[in-house]
Amino acid sequence: MKQLDIPVLQYSWAYKVAPFAESFYEEQNDWIDRDYQFMPEATRIKYKRNNLVQAASYMFPATKTMEQMRPIARFMVWLTLYEDYYELCPVKELASVRDDIMNVMLGDNPRPGGIGLLRQVALSRDEFRPYVNDNWFQRWAESFHDYTTYGIMEETPYKLKQEFPTLSHLLLMREYSISMYPYADPVEPSMGFIAPDSVSKHPVIKRLKTLMSRIMVIQNSFASIEKKLVMSPDVLNIIFVMKQQYKISLEEACMEAMQMHNDYVREFMELKVNLPEFGPLQKDVENFVHHITLMISGLGAWYHLGKSPRYEVPGEYPRPEYAQQG
Numbered sequence: 398m399k400q401l402d403i404p405v406l407q408y409s410w411a412y413k414v415a416p417f418a419e420s421f422y423e424e425q426n427d428w429i430d431r432d433y434q435f436m437p438e439a440t441r442i443k444y445k446r447n448n449l450v451q452a453a454s455y456m457f458p459a460t461k462t463m464e465q466m467r468p469i470a471r472f473m474v475w476l477t478l479y480e481d482y483y484e485l486c487p488v489k490e491l492a493s494v495r496d497d498i499m500n501v502m503l504g505d506n507p508r509p510g511g512i513g514l515l516r517q518v519a520l521s522r523d524e525f526r527p528y529v530n531d532n533w534f535q536r537w538a539e540s541f542h543d544y545t546t547y548g549i550m551e552e553t554p555y556k557l558k559q560e561f562p563t564l565s566h567l568l569l570m571r572e573y574s575i576s577m578y579p580y581a582d583p584v585e586p587s588m589g590f591i592a593p594d595s596v597s598k599h600p601v602i603k604r605l606k607t608l609m610s611r612i613m614v615i616q617n618s619f620a621s622i623e624k625k626l627v628m629s630p631d632v633l634n635i636i637f638v639m640k641q642q643y644k645i646s647l648e649e650a651c652m653e654a655m656q657m658h659n660d661y662v663r664e665f666m667e668l669k670v671n672l673p674e675f676g677p678l679q680k681d682v683e684n685f686v687h688h689i690t691l692m693i694s695g696l697g698a699w700y701h702l703g704k705s706p707r708y709e710v711p712g713e714y715p716r717p718e719y720a721q722q723g
Contacts, residue, residue, distance in 0.1 A: 413458035432513025468524035528586035548574025
């Protein structure tokens with residue numbers, strides 16, 4: 398196969414890394430061994446090598462202590478394992494799983510005999526509690542709901558049929574399924590500012606989060622393309638969808654995706670430097686948007702510099718397993 402020269406997505410700002418990038422490996426492995434026994438041992442070993450906890454330090458550099466980072470790192474693990482495990486779950490069944498998780502996120506205790514994933518959800522909730530308020534928990538749960546409902550559930554038929562969606566539909570689905578809406582919520586506790594509704598519901602802030610998510614959709618497509626080339630076609634990778642829809646070469650599709658990425662970045666930066674007035678919260682909002690910006694460059698850096706074979710080595714990306722159970 399011809400070697401594909403994958404372009405590297407560039408940003409005009411730097412990235413930062415919190416001082417905990419190498420601090421949570423033992424805890425991560427303990428979480429996986431204790432509460433993910435419903436997954437085969439071989440899969441759990443892969444997750445330990447994926448080093449998802451390291452990504453938390455790249456994406457949330459404002460965190461100052463291990464205690465502050467722990468719920469974010471734990472959340473990053475359980476959300477990723479949830480998505481991987483239930484990726485091909487029938488939609489009706491996934492709705493029930495989604496609701497159980499949301500109930501725990503909002504305060505319920507995991508039911509006796511439930512899967513260990515719910516215990517990890519409860520632990521992250523309790524660890525977040527000193528840094529957030531009830532409004533934040535509600536937004537966190539709503540983000541998880543939308544990620545599952547408008548992202549994972551919408552994508553499932555395309556994955557099962559191995560059918561390419563149109564580009565416009567893909568962008569809407571992936572905006573949610575890439576999970577960056579729920580991942581954006583911990584930016585607030587990481588920096589010690591919980592946004593009131595007047596900020597979180599403002600159209601400019603909502604648009605910035607949408608642009609962040611779409612930028613990271615394209616990041617993910619570039620990060621995983623080499624792995625996907627040696628597997629079955631990824632019908633939800635934006636580069637392959639562009640190639641299919643526009644009837645162009647893979648190289649041309651990469652350039653089209655890069656142009657879309659750069660257009661999103663340009664709009665994001667225009668909004669960032671022209672924020673509306675938020676009164677006495679202005680500096681807090683500016684700092685919040687700054688750290689949303691650092692999520693983008695941080696994840697991009699982790700894809701290339703982090704110690705994870707998840708996106709590059711064939712066989713290291715765990716397969717969906719829920720549909721094979723029973």
